[in-house]
Amino acid sequence: MKRLIVLFLISIIFLPIFKISFSNDDYTLAFQSGDRFKLYYKIVNEDVYFRMEGKTLGYVSIGFEPSQAMKDADMVIGYVVKGNVYAFDAYSTGLYGPHPEDTTLGGKTDIYDIKGEEKDGFTIIEFRRPLDTKDKYDAVLKIDKEIKIIWALANDDNFNARHYDRGSGVIVLKRQSVITPPVQKVVLKLKIGDRTMYVNDSQRVIDVSPVIIEGRTLLPIRWIAEPLGAEVGWDGNERKVTVNLSNTKVELWIGKNIAKLNGKDAPIDPNNPKVVPVIKDGRTLLPVRFVAESLGCSVEWDPKKQIVTITYPK
Numbered sequence: 001m002k003r004l005i006v007l008f009l010i011s012i013i014f015l016p017i018f019k020i021s022f023s024n025d026d027y028t029l030a031f032q033s034g035d036r037f038k039l040y041y042k043i044v045n046e047d048v049y050f051r052m053e054g055k056t057l058g059y060v061s062i063g064f065e066p067s068q069a070m071k072d073a074d075m076v077i078g079y080v081v082k083g084n085v086y087a088f089d090a091y092s093t094g095l096y097g098p099h100p101e102d103t104t105l106g107g108k109t110d111i112y113d114i115k116g117e118e119k120d121g122f123t124i125i126e127f128r129r130p131l132d133t134k135d136k137y138d139a140v141l142k143i144d145k146e147i148k149i150i151w152a153l154a155n156d157d158n159f160n161a162r163h164y165d166r167g168s169g170v171i172v173l174k175r176q177s178v179i180t181p182p183v184q185k186v187v188l189k190l191k192i193g194d195r196t197m198y199v200n201d202s203q204r205v206i207d208v209s210p211v212i213i214e215g216r217t218l219l220p221i222r223w224i225a226e227p228l229g230a231e232v233g234w235d236g237n238e239r240k241v242t243v244n245l246s247n248t249k250v251e252l253w254i255g256k257n258i259a260k261l262n263g264k265d266a267p268i269d270p271n272n273p274k275v276v277p278v279i280k281d282g283r284t285l286l287p288v289r290f291v292a293e294s295l296g297c298s299v300e301w302d303p304k305k306q307i308v309t310i311t312y313p314k
Helices: 222-228 288-294
Strands: 013-016 028-033 037-044 047-054 060-064 074-081 084-091 112-119 122-130 146-153 165-172 186-191 196-199 202-205 211-213 216-219 231-235 240-245 248-253 258-261 264-267 278-280 283-287 298-302 307-312
Touching (some): 028 146, 028 165, 037 146, 047 060, 047 074, 074 112, 084 112, 084 122, 112 202, 186 222, 222 231, 222 240, 248 288, 258 288, 288 307
Antiparallel strands (some): 013 084, 037 047, 047 122, 060 146, 074 084, 146 165, 186 196, 186 307, 240 248, 248 258, 258 264, 278 283
């Protein structure tokens, strides 16, 4: 990997480190080059979680679907410095770089839930991204189809440093078994206007903060569904969201104040018929209380701090 332009310093993502305990029961090995580089994955609904392990204390990187050498590769590059995790969503514009961030090219950042650590001479970076981000600077990762990859490792955390090891290969992503609901109690905390949420006191950064519309809290429901082990589906023709958890099925339609709970009509808010699912800035937002309570959660609202606390099971 040749030089990276310094532009990434302006907008690189910075998140505090999470202590992570990885389990092969959760992830599937997609690619391995000896003990130098390993790539794991797991699929949750329409997102894929990746974990990169590189034999280095510098940066570790992955590129998806290059057209030739590094050109047109959808790249994610990350490293850890003094307990802080850095990563960015990039795109290789040439055969050997440069690799500016998608945002500098008119795209957007589509990597989330970034975690990492340095351990026993390895750098480990974990992140989530949609299979199809709808960003022209990101590859569409198709299930059961071959995906070309490139990878590289550097000896330090200077993104201008030349890699000391690199390679290429092909991966195939497959859907794993349906995730089952957790047995342990899950407590979620979200604050209006804040992109930080907590799952059992572990901090996560979400892509859209909760908002209040018609006096009710709305949010992209995957941020509640995924920690509970629920599945979320979208029907573009009907403009319908379906959430499944255990034996509970919740169906909601954009702009409609009547949902279905296990096939039966259910008002989203009997006291306010204006409370409906909406699409805002390209994201589908659902009424948090209705969905959470339908799934068997308790919901508490702190009006002073504007914090929603969701507990499952209640």
